[in-house]
Amino acid sequence: MEPTECSQDARARVPRIDPYGFERPEDFDYAAYEEFFSSYLVVLTRRAAKWSRLLRRSRGVRRSGTVKRYVRKGVPLQHRAHVWMAVSGAQAQMDRNPGYYQRLVQGGSNPGLQEAIRTDLNRTFPDNVRFRKTAEPCLQQALYNVLLAYGRHNQGVGYCQGMNFIAGYLILITKSEEESFWLLDALVGRILPDYYSPEMLGLKTDQQVLAELVRMKLPAVAALMDGHGVMWTLLVSRWFICLFVDILPVETVLRIWDCLFNEGSKIIFRVALTLIKQHQALILEAASAPDICDKFKQITRGPFVTECHEFMQKVFSEPGSLPMTTITKLRETCRAALLAQG
Numbered sequence: 001m002e003p004t005e006c007s008q009d010a011r012a013r014v015p016r017i018d019p020y021g022f023e024r025p026e027d028f029d030y031a032a033y034e035e036f037f038s039s040y041l042v043v044l045t046r047r048a049a050k051w052s053r054l055l056r057r058s059r060g061v062r063r064s065g066t067v068k069r070y071v072r073k074g075v076p077l078q079h080r081a082h083v084w085m086a087v088s089g090a091q092a093q094m095d096r097n098p099g100y101y102q103r104l105v106q107g108g109s110n111p112g113l114q115e116a117i118r119t120d121l122n123r124t125f126p127d128n129v130r131f132r133k134t135a136e137p138c139l140q141q142a143l144y145n146v147l148l149a150y151g152r153h154n155q156g157v158g159y160c161q162g163m164n165f166i167a168g169y170l171i172l173i174t175k176s177e178e179e180s181f182w183l184l185d186a187l188v189g190r191i192l193p194d195y196y197s198p199e200m201l202g203l204k205t206d207q208q209v210l211a212e213l214v215r216m217k218l219p220a221v222a223a224l225m226d227g228h229g230v231m232w233t234l235l236v237s238r239w240f241i242c243l244f245v246d247i248l249p250v251e252t253v254l255r256i257w258d259c260l261f262n263e264g265s266k267i268i269f270r271v272a273l274t275l276i277k278q279h280q281a282l283i284l285e286a287a288s289a290p291d292i293c294d295k296f297k298q299i300t301r302g303p304f305v306t307e308c309h310e311f312m313q314k315v316f317s318e319p320g321s322l323p324m325t326t327i328t329k330l331r332e333t334c335r336a337a338l339l340a341q342g
Contacts, residue, residue, distance in 0.1 A: 048079075061083055071262045072259060081174040081179060083262075084174075084261045088186040104150075104181075143167055157188060163196060206240055244256055
């Protein structure tokens, strides 16, 4: 069979719109995806059976060695919202605050906040059929409500670009405004401190932490960056702000988030280091600053990031040891340096 015929045959089997409502791009490799997904489906089926047994055995999901191992191997879609809510502490917060989300949505007028959110609504996932105004229901209203409620809840943050993509993913998975609100609160308020505050000090700090980790673990890449005067913020700010949304394939992002909600922000460094280490030879081919930027776009595409199960196995092996004590010390040093710069 000719390759084009094979590709057309795969296209006939793989829908043009993915299970989350995203349209597949024109250059989508249907044949490669079909090959990957046929083997991944076996993994998903096996994991679903194990999760079902675990959830039947235990009263609720609590952090444990078993849960950590299960989460790293992937949470089935049907259990994802429940597991995220449990391990992140969002469920406990929601249970302690009945009716709080509805009161926030129905709160008084906040013209500046409301306008900032409305401005970004149409820019959020234009390639997702569920966020289009013609959709029934259109998820734009749910997204608006969640972001407005969060802006009222956390007035020190309000609304920051990037939060719309995160809240949008949460709504797609939970199908619940209230659960999405509490998961957003877990991320912005606890898991990613100071990422979205007006000064974004936590975000800037963690980008510098990544730079130091690359210097320690991949010195040739660090030397290339230094040699061409390329700032890390130019390359990876969207990785951190959007938590890889719209950067890596949907299923891969969700596998990363499984671990993010359970283990915290350290997973972002592991993913970033894995992407850079796996493609170190490609990056080192760069001969200029624009070339480096182009290489960093290339490393977030292709079969390596699409085959999410193998990718996540690499995430926990490729970077090597990465103790939280190291991250904490680097954060303290980098934060102090940023504050000193003013």
